[in-house]
Structures are given as C-alpha cells and as structure tokens.
Amino acid sequence: DADVTQTPRNRITKTGKRIMLECSQTKGHDRMYWYRQDPGLGLRLIYYSFDVKDINKGEISDGYSVSRQAQAKFSLSLESAIPNQTALYFCATSELPTGGGETQYFGPGTRLLVL
C-alpha cells in the first residue's frame, strides 16, 4: 500500500463550489505539506503543518484553508473554487530532520479542474 494517499485523484468542479482534498499517510511523519503544480512554475507551497496543533501559510495560501485532523491526516479546502485554481495538487510528508536535512515523500497528486 502507498505510504501517502490522496483523494480524489481527479476532480472536476464548478466556480464557486467548495471542495476538499484529503491526504493520509502511514509513514508516521509529523510534517505534512500541500503544494500546487502549474506548468512552467514547478511546485509551490500552499500550507504546511509540523504537528497537529501547528498550521503555517506557505507561498500561495490565499483562497485555501487546511485542517490537520490527526498526525496522519491533512486536508486542503477551496472555500469557493475559481478557474485559476485549476492545477495538480500534491500532499507531502517528512519526518523531523536530524542535522537539518529532510526528504519529502509525495502522494500521487490530485488533478483539479475548475470550470
């Protein structure tokens, strides 16, 4: 089974709708992240969480919110979806680094289309 799972894998929605993307992990990592990927821009950080009580904004948090329901679960919400939120969304996890370095492990991605 995959260590980091995302649901749904693909989603089509309409402008103005609320949508939630879910991420679960079995790696036992404390740190979880949400990124969006757009062509030519790479991955950009939306929100991140270092533990259940910790939520931090990333580079592009406007229009998004998150919830860390448990160590293993981190959800991303679009309260009122707009077309420029059409993108590929990734959840990632990492463990508390020793020595400063850490590797991020990614879920399979959710492709979102907002009409």
Place this chain on the structure above:
Amino acid sequence: AQTVTQSQPEMSVQEAETVTLSCTYDTSESDYYLFWYKQPPSRQMILVIRQEAYKQQNATENRFSVNFQKAAKSFSLKISDSQLGDAAMYFCAYRGYGQNFVFGPGTRLSVLP
C-alpha cells in the same frame, strides 16, 4: 528569497546515451540541501538523489550522479546509460536549514529509442 532555476524546459537523449540536466540556485546560506525529483507520466514525485552542501563529494545513485559546484551555485544531474523509463519531468529543489523546499520549474526529458 531563495530561487531555483532550470534553464532547459525540454531536453532529449538517445537511449543508452548520457544526458545532463542543469540547475542553478540563489542563496546566501552556507548550509542547505539539494534534491532532484523525477515525475513520470504517472504524476508521482520520486526522489532521485540528494546532496548535502557541506559534503564536497558528489552524490551518486546507480546511473544518476550530480555535479555540485557550491561556489557557482550549480547542481546538475547526469543520467548515464539512459533508459526509456527515465523519460519524465525532473525537478531540482533547494532546502535551506530550517526552511521550506523551493522547487525549480522543471525540465521535461524525452528518451528516444
């Protein structure tokens, strides 16, 4: 803020040949980490290789190796004996100590049979 640049949006290589993907970054930090991730058509992000800036020795993982030039802030990825399965988007990423990841825009690699 740190930035990561990949100047080659697309590259191609003949099967069994060697290809080098370029990456440069901008930072004032002395301690940091660099990564190459591969994204095949399945969309999964897969770690290819990682380099600690304090290590002078270039990292290698089987057919994948890096040329890390700290003074030049350059971190290129060399793929030897290219295989069809190497076709993918490749992302270079930087992580400063205690900071979040910064990704480059990616290079799409095609492998020609």
